[in-house]
Amino acid sequence: MPVTFIPALDGQTIVLGSTIYPDSDVHIDASALPGGLTLSGGGVTLLFQLLPGVERVDLTGLTLTAGFSSTTGGAVDNLGEITLLDCTLHGNSATGAGGAIRNSGKLTLVGCTLYGNSASQGGAIISATTGENFTRLARCTVAGNTASTRGGGLWNFRGETFLIRCTVTANSAAQHSGGGVAASGVAANSAFTRCLNTIIAGNAGSDVARMDAVGLNGFISGGHNLIGTGSALNAFIAAGDLVNVTDPRLAALAGYGGPTPTTPPYSGSAAIDAGGATANPYPVDQRGLPRLVDGDGMGGAQVDIGAVEYDGTEVSATVLNNANAGAGSLRSIPRLLPLRHPTDHLATSSVRHPAPAIGALGTARPPFSRLLLDPGSVLQFRHS
Ligand SMILES: [Ca+2]
Secondary structure, three states: OOOOOHHOOOOOEEEEOOEOOOOOOEEEEEOOOOOOOEEEEOOOOOOOOOOOOOOOOOEOEEEEEEEEEOOOOOOOOOOOOOEEEEEEEEEEEEEEEEOOEOOOOOEEEOOEEOOEEEOOOOOOEEEOOOOEEEEEOOEEEEEOOEEEEEEEEEEEEEEEEEOOOOOEEEEOOOOOOOOEEEOHHHHHHOOEEEEEEEEOOOOOOOOOOEOOOOOOOOOOOOOOOOOOOOOOOHOOOOOOEOOOOOOEEEEEOEEOOOOOOOEOOOOOOOOOOOOOOOOOOOEEOOOOEEOOOOOOOOOEEEEEEEEOOOOOOOOOOOOOOOOOOOOOOOHHOOOOOOOOOOOOOOOOOOOOOOOHHHHHHHHOOOOOOOOOOOOOOOOOOOOO
């Protein structure tokens, strides 16, 4: 049964006083509203729960926010089969696992963004499936979610999870506990976390973590992933995999076109044109813009890694405060980080020339820019 909304509800919020339990074949679609439609749990209730046996439920063009569960799954608790298309899930929380979603059924997310959700485990999503059930994310962005223990973005506790052309960044968890994605291993829990053309980098508390001490690594690479750090790094040895990329050079989450906020790469990001020449099942990126773009000017259109294709247009950045460092500061701008170091010598040095990008220094790509440092300053190069 299709469910749509009258134009007068454009940009409006519906506050739910209790959970909605959809039946099979319910399709809730707000994509005709230019300003979208928000469903809020008011910080007190779970928004949707699909009971076992409920199938073919679709949510399109919705924003799900302020959902709350004292157990698992703040916005969506799925024991059936649900697909979310072009949805934004933010500001949801669970006392247990899965700040936005707990999935034990069949879950598909396409073109969705999950940000600012929080839980104990799995800041945005916990996946705990068996048998034919699965969690699949395609061209989605998972950014800025928080877990107090493991899996800041996702926690794959059990079963099959797929990350296809996704970007997972700026999430956080406890140290070494998968600020991006945490997963059990194969022997421990039959957990298979399959990644293809996906960025998992720039998260706090490691990017990819295998949480059990024994058995096989449950991460499986389909190739052309861009990964930062973590205990599961040794799974990313397929063609085109890039590892130890601690700074993926992604823009802050914001609206860059399309129905959902995203984190596009800046020029010089290792993600650009690194998606390989493999068959491309998605002609568009998360925003709905063309996927095959020559981003490095070297000729030949190549797919980028991650949810968003760099189109050659430099993303602008705005300094929000006069702090020396931290969110919104001048130093936080991605392309102004080439000399970042724990001892932070630049804090007491004078840079009298615009600093070059990391790529210009780290890859010895001329021409170099000149840096004039005060006496006593230490200049350190860091490969990225
Ligand atoms: Ca490209």
